[in-house]
Amino acid sequence: MDRMMNWAILGTGDIANEMAQALKNTGRKVYAVGNRTHEKAVDFAKEYEIEKVYDNFHEMFQDDAVDVIYIATPHNTHSEFIMEAVSNGKHVLCEKAITLNSKELEKAINLAKEKNVVLAEAMTIYHMPLHKKLRKMVEEGGIGDIGMIQINFGSFKEYNMDNRFFNPKMAGGALLDIGVYAISLARYYLKSQPNQVVSIMKKAPSGVDEISGIVMQNAEGQMVVISLSLHTKQPKRCNICGENGYIEIVDYPRAEEAKIVYTESAKTEIVKEGEMSLALQYELEDMEKAILGNDDDILLDYTRDVMQIMTDLRKEWEMYYPEEIGKAAVSA
Ligand SMILES: NC(=O)c1ccc[n+]([C@@H]2O[C@H](COP(=O)([O-])OP(=O)(O)OC[C@H]3O[C@@H](n4cnc5c(N)ncnc54)[C@H](OP(=O)(O)O)[C@@H]3O)[C@@H](O)[C@H]2O)c1
Secondary structure (H helix, E strand, O other), rough: OOOOOOEEEOOHHHHHHHHHHHHHHHHOOOEEEEOOHHOOOOOOHHOOOOOOOOOHHHHHHOOOOEEEEEEOHHHHHHHHHHHHHOOOOOOOEEOOOOOOOOHHHHHHHHHHHHHHHOOEEOOOHHHOHHHHHHHHHHHOOOOOOOEEEEEEEEEOOOOOOOOOOHHHHHHHOHHHHHHHHHHHHHHHHHHOEEEEEEEEEEOOOOOEEEEEEEEEEOOOOEEEEEEEEEEEEEEEEEEEEEEEEEEEEEHHHHEEEEEEEEOOOOOEEEEEEEOHHHHHHHHHHHHHHOOOOOOOOOOHHHHHHHHHHHHHHHHHHOOOHHHOOOOOOOOO
16 A cells, blocks of 8 residues: 555544544544444544544445544444445454454454455554563563463443443443453463363343453463452453563553563563553554554454353353344343
């Protein structure tokens, strides 16, 4: 491509604003915005100097000038919008969780292959320079073989069963909203996909998962222990533990710093790389690289592994979304 890419944004909520700002900060062009509530798209366009706003946001998918669409709507809408974008030949960067389940994801991946476009999940962990550096250190044996990864993620969301965090009609629940970070982090540092997963879960009054403990192990015997909560604050902290030491990362979804503690010497090392505030910039840069032919940092195979684990967990929990079981609600 011998010109700047034309980005389009679907949605005008919190993360859409952050992405528009990241695109603008890096001198890129947000060519178009589409939103269910048209007036909000008009305001958004004014704020970020966006050329094109559509009366009906579905027109955005058919606009020949659009190269790549960033989808920033709730989880339950992702699959439908990915399919609409990809079938019109658009590259897609979709917010987490990329789909509700593996079936939806496989359909989207197959269509993206057929249409020869890039499909990626906006998973910050895969794009942060710190994680890229730490993974290389781990692969080079810096702290020995990894035996255990411990991961926490807990947000305190008000008990409002209508918001996107708790509402089953908007694919609420801790797993898809924050568990996706924890499992993606685990997959990023593991040698292979876990093949054993056990869990215990407590539902919120709306029937979606509120608190869970998840333990996973892969064929190499590497173990992961995850704790998630949606109405109880926890630090976003992980420990990646090897034979010779451990790496401690706080705020791992967008981390810029980690501490390594070496067991024998008790020495600590601080590793710094990248900037937390540039998380979405790293993400969009990797997306553009992939569109131009180098998709090394897109890691769609990991996205697929993570989605499989989440799909299996919800099956075990008998927790399905309305889209998955016709009009019925999630079983409370
Ligand atoms: N990567 C990150 O760090 C991060 C952070 C936060 C969220 N996220 C993810 O980003 C996505 C959006 O989250 P958010 O917090 O930005 O949400 P939000 O602020 O509630 O915004 C949601 C947007 O989606 C639109 N929308 C809602 N339901 C829709 C529907 N049925 N059809 C079409 N459009 C619809 C809304 O349009 P209206 O204006 O018409 O309501 C609004 O523009 C989620 O997948 C979330 O998990 C990622």
